[in-house]
Amino acid sequence: MSKVRVRFAPSPTGGLHLGGVRTALYNYLFAKKHGGDFVLRVEDTDQTRFVEGAEDYIYDCLDWCRIPPDESPKHGGPFAPYRQSERKNSYRQFAEQLVRSGHAYYAFDTSEEIEALREKLKAEGNDNLQYGHQSRMRMRNSLTLSEEETQKLIAQNVPHVVRIRIEPGQSIHFRDLVKGDIEMSSDTVDDKVLLKADGMPTYHLAVVVDDHAMQITHSFRGEEWLPSAPVHILLYQYFGWKNEMPQWAHFPLILKPDGNGKLSKRDGERLGFPVFAMEWNDPKQGLVKGFKELGFLPEAFINMLAMLGWNDGTEKETFSLEELVNAFEIDRVHAHGAKFDFEKAKWFNHEWIKKLSAVELMPSLLPWFEKDGFEIFDMEQLEKVISLVKDRCTLLSDFIHQSAYFFRAPEVELALVQDKWEGKKKEFFEQLILAWKGSGQWDHDFLESSFKELANQMELKPGAVLAPFRVMLVGGKFGPGVFDIAIVIGKEETLSRIIKIIEQL
RNA sequence: GGCGCGUUGGUCAAGGGGUUAAGACGCCUCCCUUUCACGGAGGAAUCACGGGUUCGAAUCCCGUACGUGCUACCA
Numbered sequence: 233m234s235k236v237r238v239r240f241a242p243s244p245t246g247g248l249h250l251g252g253v254r255t256a257l258y259n260y261l262f263a264k265k266h267g268g269d270f271v272l273r274v275e276d277t278d279q280t281r282f283v284e285g286a287e288d289y290i291y292d293c294l295d296w297c298r299i300p301p302d303e304s305p306k307h308g309g310p311f312a313p314y315r316q317s318e319r320k321n322s323y324r325q326f327a328e329q330l331v332r333s334g335h336a337y338y339a340f341d342t343s344e345e346i347e348a349l350r351e352k353l354k355a356e357g358n359d360n361l362q363y364g365h366q367s368r369m370r371m372r373n374s375l376t377l378s379e380e381e382t383q384k385l386i387a388q389n390v391p392h393v394v395r396i397r398i399e400p401g402q403s404i405h406f407r408d409l410v411k412g413d414i415e416m417s418s419d420t421v422d423d424k425v426l427l428k429a430d431g432m433p434t435y436h437l438a439v440v441v442d443d444h445a446m447q448i449t450h451s452f453r454g455e456e457w458l459p460s461a462p463v464h465i466l467l468y469q470y471f472g473w474k475n476e477m478p479q480w481a482h483f484p485l486i487l488k489p490d491g492n493g494k495l496s497k498r499d500g501e502r503l504g505f506p507v508f509a510m511e512w513n514d515p516k517q518g519l520v521k522g523f524k525e526l527g528f529l530p531e532a533f534i535n536m537l538a539m540l541g542w543n544d545g546t547e548k549e550t551f552s553l554e555e556l557v558n559a560f561e562i563d564r565v566h567a568h569g570a571k572f573d574f575e576k577a578k579w580f581n582h583e584w585i586k587k588l589s590a591v592e593l594m595p596s597l598l599p600w601f602e603k604d605g606f607e608i609f610d611m612e613q614l615e616k617v618i619s620l621v622k623d624r625c626t627l628l629s630d631f632i633h634q635s636a637y638f639f640r641a642p643e644v645e646l647a648l649v650q651d652k653w654e655g656k657k658k659e660f661f662e663q664l665i666l667a668w669k670g671s672g673q674w675d676h677d678f679l680e681s682s683f684k685e686l687a688n689q690m691e692l693k694p695g696a697v698l699a700p701f702r703v704m705l706v707g708g709k710f711g712p713g714v715f716d717i718a719i720v721i722g723k724e725e726t727l728s729r730i731i732k733i734i735e736q737l
Numbered sequence: 738g739g740c741g742c743g744u745u746g747g748u749c750a751a752g753g754g755g756u757u758a759a760g761a762c763g764c765c766u767c768c769c770u771u772u773c774a775c776g777g778a779g780g781a782a783u784c785a786c787g788g789g790u791u792c793g794a795a796u797c798c799c800g801u802a803c804g805u806g807c808u809a810c811c812a
Contacts, residue, residue: 420808577762
């Protein structure tokens with residue numbers, strides 16, 4: 233195993249949510265840091281929950297986040313196919329290999345029979361209600377049935393599964409790159425189903441067989457998998473692949489902001505923030521907006537996600553993808569979960585908007601302007617607008633409100649101008665129009681000095697006329713310096729906006 | 738219930754025997770700005786609890802509590 237190969241295996245059953253993207257990101261960072269491959273395998277065994285279009289959606293999300301896989305069903309690679317359903321054939325053979333070596337067995341129990349077993353065990357006062365070493369000899373399987381009977385049932389196509397046979401009394405020890413040394417007893421590990429009645433493998437069989445086949449060197453996933461790690465480790469042993477077992481890492485969970493539990497897809501709607509990277513058409517919830525649609529930059533989204541469970545030990549908080557690849561160390565990934573904080577997420581976006589130049593922001597911004605029907609004919613002007621306004625935008629959507637008045641005259645609420653209005657002020661603006669109209673200059677110094685001089689001449693405080701001037705141009709009390717705005721929208725437009733208002737007063 | 742993992746301000750966190758226990762988000766105050774932001778200065782707020790070990794514990798050990806995950810022919 234000369235090269236690092238990590239694989240990310242989302243189940244295409246529901247949108248790619250925060251936890252999923254973060255797992256992908258950490259896998260990607262680790263792979264790239266070590267010059268390895270980032271493999272995407274699609275786990276589509278659960279037919280009933282498979283959602284149409286989900287697989288493409290995952291590619292789109294990863295693309296938007298700039299973490300595209302090197303190998304995948306879409307991009308191919310040396311160990312294709314990467315879609316679990318297309319690998320179906322090999323799983324049965326591996327399961328049967330285990331049966332022959334005595335590490336697995338056929339089980340013919342129906343779900344009702346298993347349910348009855350649990351009831352019985354419970355009634356007997358057992359703590360352990362699992363189908364395992366304590367109970368398997370009471371069930372209908374190839375351990376209790378004779379060889380003949382077993383073969384007969386199989387020949388008759390009686391539905392059956394293959395279960396792993398785990399012997400009690402063993403200590404399973406392994407080193408987790410995030411959690412450290414972990415030791416578990418095989419006593420509490422149940423005889424998990426490896427091959428389902430429909431012939432498809434469960435996750436347990438599939439990860440082990442596929443990871444081995446694909447020469448995966450590092451197996452990273454969410455913490456929810458930690459309790460089943462012993463099954464996977466035992467499987468590597470039973471297959472005789474112990475020396476090729478990947479290194480494990482289990483990432484902490486992303487928790488709900490208001491406590492109680494891991495962040496779920498429903499929390500987004502309930503708490504008013506996105507949980508998906510991109511818009512997702514959920515069969516149950518309908519169309520759910522993602523971070524992208526809410527106005528997040530991919531740079532900020534990735535940055536925020538990376539910091540939710542890892543930091544480099546310095547005070548640095550804003551990282552580009554490239555910087556993340558360089559700085560990422562898996563042993564600095566936290567062992568405990570983090571509550572998601574939408575305010576902090578927005579802060580990251582704000583930081584990235586400030587950090588990126590107007591030109592860099594342009595591609596992400598253009599669709600927003602187009603959507604709102606801005607007529608942008610002058611890219612140079614647009615660039616000026618963006619630089620003037622970007623520091624006051626937290627989300628991309630804020631740019632609409634913050635820059636609309638550059639492209640079309642605002643709707644001015646007269647009351648805002650009329651506040652402390654007097655005839656002298658009207659006179660001021662009339663004179664201002666004349667002065668500016670007759671001048672050939674239109675730069676910041678000229679505008680500011682002529683404006684202030686005139687105010688002083690008329691014994692008005694500049695501030696007293698600056699405020700209404702702003703409202704005339706902007707439509708509200710916000711935005712960059714008024715003279716900067718006037719320069720960008722131009723002389724003609726500036727004068728016309730003033731005239732339009734003072735005529736109404 | 739059983740088993741696993743975890744626990745530093747409201748949140749994200751640095752820190753791994755001696756620190757005035759960093760920093761960030763959010764909140765508050767002030768400065769800058771005749772707007773709103775940006776920026777700058779400052780403030781309130783923390784080592785879950787109980788026992789050990791030690792001259793000394795946020796740091797090591799043990800318990801407890803709490804949180805969280807798993808306990809499916811889901812992943």
